[in-house]
Amino acid sequence: MNLADVQAKYQAFKELGLKLDMSRGKPAPEQLDLSLPLLGALDGFKTADGTDTRNYGGTVAEARALFASLLEVPAGQVVVDGSASLSLMHDVLIYSVVYGQPGHAPWAGQNPAFICPVPGYDRHFAICEALGIRMINVPMLETGPDMDEVERLVASDASIKGMWNVPKYSNPGGVVYSDETVRRLAAMKTAAPDFILMWDDAYRFHHLTAENIVNANVIDACAAAGNANRAWVFASTSKVTFAGAGLAAVASSADNIAWWTKKSGIRSIGPDKVNQLRHVRFLQDRAGLEALMVKHRDILTPKFDAVLERFEAILGGIEGVSWTYPKGGYFIDLVTPNGFAKQTVELAKAAGITLTPAGAAFPYGKDPKDAHIRIAPSFPSLKEITQAAEGIALALRLAIGR
């Protein structure tokens, strides 16, 4: 297809008057339908140990056991709380600013900084920005963040208090941390004694292939390296059952979980146990969750394949253009030649396709190369996503004029 063809096709696409929103990684309605039984009647309100989930007090031991099994930690090292893991991450950080990590001084007044592998998740970066935690970009490689660079930074600068991680099917690059990366993160020497790994295991069970990739257990790796309190692990069922109305959990060392329990106990008498019981009854156990995720995969994989097929057809062989082939998660990272991401997003917008703003995957919303576009194929229908991928590909070729 030459440039004249591209221009004609883009113009024709624009005239279709489509209105597609691909700005966020939202599950599709048919994925949410998989968990419709959650809207059904809950048969009873008591846990196995007799806790009345409708009242104050007690915990849903079954929910804790479920997440212990999912995250492969002892039940005493995980807390199920709320419906958004983002909130748990936020709270770990705001408590660190105000109170300090267990046994350490508050971060406030220490000019704290975080390492941010890029591209990454905009909502992580928004928390740091709000709390005045400076962000230091480190490039993502195929095995995870550039560990030579990470080790160099943390070894000498005690103001670097932590690091964001999406260890599997990262947002947006789809990167899987290698076992060696996990080992090095767990063992590396840090100038800050209170350095933490924020480990957002958002896509732990969200495979797009039958490979079902498993990361090394970061909590075990940290304990083995003598840094037991380093890792804070987060997960939720937002993209398993209902987005924003599922269960969230945090796991860490026993010391850290004791600290968390105390601090979060000031904030709340306890989480919504009725929803915990509802989820336990529906998901049952890890095998139940994994079976559900296969159904999600069956819905998602054709959408990802459709985008990749359109990109190959329209962008294949164009110099400086590439994209990821994720084995899980919710995103494809489309890489443009330097300086063309924003323009591509604008041209797509003009053709009726709303994308995540270019730069959103970087701290402060600034992609230094203006080269990354996050593609979220999950929400639109297969037909819509195929159209959208074509429109985005045409917009990119028009932007670069080739």
Place this chain on the structure above:
Amino acid sequence: MNLADVQAKYQAFKELGLKLDMSRGKPAPEQLDLSLPLLGALDGFKTADGTDTRNYGGTVAEARALFASLLEVPAGQVVVDGSASLSLMHDVLIYSVVYGQPGHAPWAGQNPAFICPVPGYDRHFAICEALGIRMINVPMLETGPDMDEVERLVASDASIKGMWNVPKYSNPGGVVYSDETVRRLAAMKTAAPDFILMWDDAYRFHHLTAENIVNANVIDACAAAGNANRAWVFASTSKVTFAGAGLAAVASSADNIAWWTKKSGIRSIGPDKVNQLRHVRFLQDRAGLEALMVKHRDILTPKFDAVLERFEAILGGIEGVSWTYPKGGYFIDLVTPNGFAKQTVELAKAAGITLTPAGAAFPYGKDPKDAHIRIAPSFPSLKEITQAAEGIALALRLAIGR
């Protein structure tokens, strides 16, 4: 009954080997049964405007409208979020410490203090203690806090950044703020330009009589006095539907709500909208909620009456002993002669009755007069609460030796 009778009766009571927990104001199972339909199937998942409550994004306009009607504020001045109003209070305060109230400097570093009407709610005081906010006791009168003292304190000390309030059926004294108290709180001159009223309207609809007392609208009063951003109002359905599994809301000025929305938007993509829709379908509207509260009242009033009857029979006419006759809420405040609350709680404990620790209703857990015991009649059965009230009354007489 002479002291020998008291001793014999106490001994007999002890030998019953009862085990009653009255430490917290928990709804009774039969109250929770009133909302059992919430466990039933939700017929659909879309709001009237088509928002899919199972997915990210959007709001449940019906839930917002419900709370606007309940709290008598415009819908734009209320946000429904989470299932615990305590968490919303905590977050307003931790955001004030870290970010400052809208347009003002962070409280951190300003040695902030709060006025605490006493006796009051231990969980309010726990938040202040955790955040390093100094607490200044002000006595509660029959019309609310001692306003002469409050006005004197806030007029001259700019480090006093706010004040706790339970304006109706206060915990534990059952005090109702008079309209004059509300007006003075709204209008008083404060040395701190960022002074706020934390207005925990926990018992707004929780009447024990048919009087259905109404407070003056504090948001309107603040606006009328030129202090529109002064009041933060909180409420929840924890003691309407399910405790800790209901809906919570915060209301304030439009400016404050815009600030809240921005700050809480960093923490979460949004609340559990499925539970919001479930509640709206069940409660329907303000009239539906009020009808439900009459059913709660029918369960609770006999329990309060039983306690009051036992106290009158055993403690009536004993010098220095008094108790409140609340017209709503969840507590009776039993006042002992100075120096006998702790001992009474210990003797009750020895007889199998767990009470809230003496002093819990005061900042730092210290009742300067050691004279207040919080009685929570809601959770035990009518038979149990009658026994418990007798046991507590006997313990008190034994403690004072009269």
